[in-house]
Amino acid sequence: DAGVIQSPRHEVTEMGQEVTLRCKPISGHDYLFWYRQTMMRGLELLIYFNNNVPIDDSGMPEDRFSAKMPNASFSTLKIQPSEPRDSAVYFCASRPGTGVGNTEAFFGQGTRLTVV
């Protein structure tokens, strides 16, 4: 398997524009996570899905952020409108399922977002 695939790797956009980040989890994984990494706040969990259903979105900063998982092989994180403070590296991760043998998350390479 190619691992968790995120696109684009880099995104530069102007303030006010809509930004969509994409993620393809590892095939067969039941859980998908979106994290944001900044120098100030470290790694923050934004939202996670189980079997395509959002389970916990308490980390989503505000209504400008939305995430969807229309099927088991694709998820998007959308920011509309974007602001300079949204600049960060956004990671997607997936996990096989529950149980002792399926405890770790596998991370993508991340999308570095810069809002100017």
Place this chain on the structure above:
Amino acid sequence: AQSVTQLGSHVSVSEGALVLLRCNYSSSVPPYLFWYVQYPNQGLQLLLKYTSAATLVKGINGFEAEFKKSETSFHLTKPSAHMSDAAEYFCAVSDRNSGTYKYIFGTGTRLKVLA
């Protein structure tokens, strides 16, 4: 609520010296514990994990960590540092009982290896 504390945001060691990166957790019951490594401009890669089997866990690249319940710690060690170990290291915790499967990460420790 669960939390993870990593002591020391930056650690420097000489090549060949012992590496010790500290992690303490806060949880009502022993959680699952993880160490991840992040190289520049890369995602996070799992080094090792504790899931309640052996308390001394061996991982990749010669790293190991010991779970100590009495100290609520899960420190990462490596006997001899290599230049290639320079990276940022994250400790993470996941609750095994609540039915929530999210991971809480520490603030990270950047390891510098001096020649």
